[in-house]
Amino acid sequence: MEADEATSTSEVPEEFRPRIVAYCCNYCAYAAADLAGSMRLSYPPDVKVIRLPCSGKVEISYLLKALEEGADGVMVAGCMEGDCHFMEGNFRAKRKVRHAKRLLEEIGFDSQRLEMFNLSSAMAGRFAEIILEMTERIKKLGPTPLRKGVKD
Amino acid sequence: MIVGDRKPMDEILEMLEPYENILILGCGTCVTVCLSGGEREAAILAGQLRIWGKKEGKNLNIMEHTIQRxxxxxxxxxxxxxxxxxxxVLSLACGVGVQLVAEMYEEKAIYPGLNTTFMGYPVVHGTWLENCRGCGNCVLAHTGGVCPITRCAKSxxxxxxGGSQDGKCEISKDTECAWQVIYERLKKKDQLDWMNSYQPPRDWSTAGDGGPRKSVKIEEVID
Known part of the structure; x- marks a missing residue:
């Protein structure tokens, strides 16, 4: 797997723009993304936001599906710990992301391509920062090894 | 319910190695409730296998399907x-399901995706405890509804x-002494006199050592 990743990195096109799928909670990250837009904050454009009623709604199979279909990175963004609209949905999301990372590791896939973040609906700046953080991480890892032969 | 745990990935990959068209077959009853072999787990395992296949450059066709039982x-x-x-077919059912599928599709390669572990119930969400061995001669009436055959390490x-210390079994500090639990339970039921009654050696012939057991409901058998 490491060899695969290394090969992919060496083949990184000059302007590699990581495709990131972000599963966002309606009550925090999604609203923060909206606010970031209103505030004209800029962040890498290749993030595809998917709105969830709560980060706890995310299923491990959704995370795997996004990676399987060629996302370079996948993130889940939920409310600050202790502030979940549904009490503990973000903790459920945290456990699911942790388990999904284990599932990826057992098949030799770099689990750094998946991450969980916490923020509030007022944190537009943080949202932009998170997207940038994730984009930078994925840039270092290079394109997903699963996109071979997949058309853009 | 029947509880199972997914087999280690290495073992699954070894079983599936020669094949390209793979059906992950979930079961909608016990293993769904114990979160190891239902529709959700079938989707997760299928996702893992697809990612693995693409990463390894294999041309795998992973299908998933779940039936009620x-x-x-x-x-x-x-x-x-x-x-x-x-x-x-990689069946995510218990051993019973895998065997029936294998019997009904004799020509097909049918493999187990789970290790069937025991019969039990969840003590807290995500943790199951073995409660019944299916020994065929239930003693729960005398033990406050706690099975010593299953839950006492010595049955x-x-x-x-003498290995009972502070309510725990000597085999592990995490294991309750079944007889301590029985004592507490009988006390609550005001049936502590059961503790003083002597239980003679039981008839173990029902417990399954004589080959597969059979249950016949004569009124239901259609000639």
Missing amino acids: QCEKEWVDEMRGHVEKADV LLNGPC
Whole structure:
């Protein structure tokens, strides 16, 4: 797997723009993304936001599906710990992301391509920062090894 | 319910190695409730295998399907179309389901995706405890509804033994002494006199050491 990743990195096109799928909670990250837009904050454009009623709604199979279909990175963004609209949905999301990372590791896939973040609906700046953080991480890892032969 | 745990990935990959068209077959009853082999787990395992296949440059066709019960012929028969499209079926049912699927599709490679572990219930969400061995001669009436055959490491009928310390079994500090639990339970039921009654050696002939056991409901058998 490491060899695969290394090969992919060496083949990184000059302007590699990581495709990131972000599963966002309606009550925090999604609203923060909206606010970031209103505030004209800029962040890498290749993030595809998917709105969830709560980060706890995310299923491990959704995370795997996004990676399987060629996302370079996948993130889940939920409310600050202790502030979940549904009490503990973000903790459920945290456990699911942790388990999904284990599932990826057992098949030799770099689990750094998946991450969980916490923020509030007022944190537009943080949202932009998170997207940038994730984009930078994925840039270092290079394109997903699963996109071979997949058309853009 | 029957509880199972997914087999280690290395073992699954080794079983599936020669095949390209793979059907992950979930079961909608016990293993769904114990979160190890239902529709959700079938989707997760299928996702893992697809990612693995793409990463390794293999041309795998991973299909997933879940039926209500893999331990009944009517249900297993209904998925014939799905089975025929596959080279191999990885069943996420308990051992009973895997065996029935294997019996009904004798020509097909049928492999188990789970290790069937025990019969039990969840003590807290995500943790299951073994409660019944299916020994065929239930003693729960005398033990406050706590099974010493299953939950006592020695399956004692006249416990506790000297290894009971502070309510725990000597085999592990995490294991409750079944006879301590029985004592507390009988006390609450005001049936502590049961503790003083001697239970003679039991008849173990029902417990399954004489080959597979059979249960016949004569009124239901159609001649």
